[in-house]
Amino acid sequence: MKKTLFAIALASVLCIVYYSTISCQTNKPKNLKVIKDRDMTVEEIKEYMRTFTLSLGVECDYCHDTDNYSNDDKKEKNITRDMIVLTEMLNEKYFPGAKENVTCYTCHRGSIRVKNTPPGL
Ligand code: HEC
């Protein structure tokens, strides 16, 4: 009886270890170079990336090989790394504690091309 209980307990522990290792592996981004919060899960990254697609009026494949989000082949992904650094720098250096901070949308307004001419000009 004791041996059976021990076997069940051991199996449960191994099971938990096994599944948490798997979910850790699939849940961690592998190739972050500029996003500072390295504890972000893939789900949190995807939610953050939604602000990019909505700000630029594009889909994920504009920057990504959607079969492998870690891949860096697309130039748009690398340009965006500079854009993330730029946006963070603007907020940290020039608008610390501002109520209305700068986002991708501030400049892009739903399009890849930025708006730099006021309507009417
Ligand atoms: C405008 C460009 C852009 C768009 C659009 C975009 N991403 Fe990203 N994504 C990036 C950049 C840049 C990184 C890398 C950030 C870094 O290096 O810190 C990244 C990283 C990721 C990662 C982490 C990959 C890894 O293993 O490191 C995932 C997952 C991801 N994006 C998912 C998505 C999804 C899902 C969408 C659509 C909802 C999306 N992205 C839209 C630019 C983009």
Ligand code: HEC
């Ligand atoms: C301060 C204004 C500003 C902010 C904030 C900004 N961008 Fe940009 N972005 C620009 C300008 C200007 C260009 C150059 C447009 C051109 O080449 O005509 C550009 C170009 C780009 C390009 C390249 C487009 C192309 O034609 O290849 C991408 C991708 C991009 N931005 C993504 C982003 C993302 C994602 C964010 C938020 C993390 C962001 N940008 C924040 C001003 C900004």
